[in-house]
Amino acid sequence: MTTTPTAPAAHPAAPAADLARPDGSPVRVLVVDDETPLADLLSMALRYEGWQVRTEGDGASALRAARESRPDAVVLDVMLPDMDGLEVLARLRRETPDVPVLFLTAKDAVEDRIAGLTAGGDDYVTKPFSLEEVVARLRGLLRRSGAAAVRNESLLTVGDLVLNEDSHEVSRGGANIHLTATEFELLRYLMRNPRRVLSKAQILDRVWSYDFGGQANVVELYISYLRRKIDVGRPPMIHTRRGAGYLIKPGEPA
Amino acid sequence: MTTTPTAPAAHPAAPAADLARPDGSPVRVLVVDDETPLADLLSMALRYEGWQVRTEGDGASALRAARESRPDAVVLDVMLPDMDGLEVLARLRRETPDVPVLFLTAKDAVEDRIAGLTAGGDDYVTKPFSLEEVVARLRGLLRRSGAAAVRNESLLTVGDLVLNEDSHEVSRGGANIHLTATEFELLRYLMRNPRRVLSKAQILDRVWSYDFGGQANVVELYISYLRRKIDVGRPPMIHTRRGAGYLIKPGEPA
């Protein structure tokens, strides 16, 4: 279906190509979802990471695609028109035993039986998700699968600010800082794009779920929260670019 | 609702490659089960441990596979379409005399027969099992068989908390702590992934049986039990990451 070659970079966040295959070629991701708009949204976000994305809309095509293109990771909607997630997974495993899978599932489906889905090294996110979350999870899977090179410890560092994606811990200058889930995702997004202005719209699109319908100034609000927690009484790292957005960079030691 | 394993978060167990063959090559496991979904589930979990897995669906193929690939351990369903467990075992022993075997058996299977099967140092688990349990038993077999090099003495340690996988003993700061079976498995899973956030869904998938159909808040409940036993009146080691999951790490000495 929507096959595409690499198409890294656009304007927003610059995807550090910190994950690549051992031979240096781009990571290949297969997205399987029958909701076209969603699949497009996803593939755009993943391409932006510098990954090569291919999307399919049903289980049968997905399996064919997996056989052909040998992806490094698969993003799989558990609700497909032709077969259910478990079946696709089982068959996928027969094709490509070690490929890590990120499942997309409705929030209330979780109860019934994601069982076994995450048994291996896999993971899942519930709809509606934020792109940040999907990308983060996918990076986690890729990192751990070893399909992709690089073992960066999942630590994000900007100046003396450190964010650990595994333990969800954040510290500045050694001092631990407690963040709520939303604050954490916002900071992670900023830190993945240091010294780069991110508009409120971009932030909203990335950090909040794709179906968020609220006021745009939640972003301002959360920036405010973050500043209180990480910039209080020190050289500030979060900066406002009036009319443009926000950016994070190491605080100049006054 | 109180049950949502929301924000699945982080990653599954870290596959410590702490078991390897003397030459450093990966451990090879043969899984023999005719229920394909179950075999897939198992192989996924075992691969995630860093082991090399091959699956077969009947006794004849299993024997052929054993002859060819000389596995370091075998996971064997005692109910196979073509021959029964005893027969497969006997013939297996003729091929590869020393390979340890982990039997999978229905709960109500006749006790004494199993007893006969496991006479030689083998082990078994009853269906439905939890992945943690299978992995743990298999590790035990591998360690004892000496096929794989031993590293860690089967002691898990996080701070002053020590868990002995062989004796099932747990102590904190030297004081012994009694845990029930479920509490033990949960703690073991946490301790095998220190400083890493594990979502309720992941925990459910790993620690509870694959056919568990209950409420996701059993996880909360058992976390609560564990805390009473290991975190009472000391720097807590089990931490909640709201909206993400739980993690264990050494308690800061206040």
Added chain:
DNA sequence: CCCGATTCTGTGAATCGTCTGAGAAAGCGC
């Protein structure tokens, strides 16, 4: 230096996630 536009932040309310007690049911040892 003034003014409108933009950003910041306090308040408060609704919602969400987690913890825990009580007790039913199932399991186990003797």
Added chain:
DNA sequence: GCGCTTTCTCAGACGATTCACAGAATCGGG
């Protein structure tokens, strides 16, 4: 078979989190 243990459901309580709203503060262009 009987009592004790363990597992698990249910539901209430509580605290944390998210977010809207609105007024205050700040900025930058003229």
